[in-house]
Amino acid sequence: MKPLLELIGETAPYVRAFDVTVKEDGAVLGWFKPEQQRYAETTLLSVSEALRSMALHGALIAAEANPVKARHYYLGSRAELQVFPVEATGLEAFQCEGRLVGIDHSDLGPIYRVKGSCRTDKGELYAELDGALLVLTEEEFVGLKGADVSPRPRWTPGQPSPYADPLRPMTLEWTEPGKMLRASLPGLPREDFAGHFDIRPLCPMSLIVANAASLLGRFPGYERFWIRHCSFSCRDVVDPGQAQRLICVSDKPGRFVVTVESDEGQRLGRFKFEAVPA
Template identity: 25%
Template structure:
């Protein structure tokens, strides 16, 4: 009898989780495979919780989930938290414009399964802020994060970016987010580096966004982390990076069909503490103003 009651309760919880996830997912403009959260739930303090697995190996960072991938999953979870806080229950674009990410657990680790937690700390009609953290399933707190978002209704977004509307590819079974984005035309020196991605293919933007494919901010961060790692090596450090914290600014989109270039600058290096500060920038087409900036403290 007790077993039957427990099974009934578990099934009810599963139904509630599915209902919560479906209702919140319908309010954001991010889909699979970019969206990969599972077992979404919420506690009495309105903290959203979701399971997520590490998908990407980052050669330039110590083992474990990379900064950029952690930012990807937590920013999506944060957008769900904002969607729940938004009194207007229709689809919006929650666009990450700034993020501060700190790595709490500095050691390398091999665990794949993680749990993310995010909650709203500010919301108004145009802006939202969410914060939270990422643990391994065994309880290691790996990252803390605060993300700022611009909030746009789907109508306003489509008016603003109608020139970028294009057919969204249907790539069943393909997950570009499990692969690093390669760099080309790489040039390095002790204090700066540069490279290009060429033209952004809409296949690597799948799930972000439907009909308006754009390279996700977290994927731009992955590329910027790569150029930071290359810069770190060029400055004489050969071990994988143990990044202490990063600040990311995203000023504009990089849509499919546009070209992207990146550069890094070694801002400071202290031999006594082995700490480097590396600034990295992403540019669209031939723009002189950056689209995104990532500063890493290593």
């Protein structure tokens, strides 16, 4: 049987899991090393890196549960992340563990529901994730999103990863000072989506959540903060070169909602954050 990492559509540098194994009870284990800058976030991982790593692990869980052992594309449609206040220094790696909890059905295809946890290399529980992934064959994926005939961005081990520093320059405008902030995110190059996916580069939700979470630091009192809870729902993602708009609203202390739209006004997704000032 092919290794699980060969059964998903993502590749390096988006993927950097290692020592991926399957336990006798069907749980999937895997390790990753943190690489992403945190800026204003004070947690061990940025919320973006935690979501990216655990969502990738969710794809591996789904690939293990999928009876057809061929490459599939596991597209995250929603997730809920809970982060616990772990204090530690000098961490070399984190371990993810999770399993399939159910399968739903949609017009586009099966939706695998997964549940996982993330622990420090000392065994401390850092985060838990509940998520859902739409499962598509390569033919179904191309039928839904189209194929990319342009030359693929080249990336080799040792090159800088676009995911190590996912924040991009944005134009900001306060619609209602202290309550509603609008941000314009210019279209990003294909190189920013390297490894997600090779057959058709699409903007990773983890890149968007990084820029969405950075908006919290613009609100009074949140110059430094930690996000203890994040949920998102995703309708669609943009192609390279397509601009996006992010609208961040704080309706009560510590609670933020970020709506993501295409430049044409199409609703793409929504994030909900619960944050604590540091």
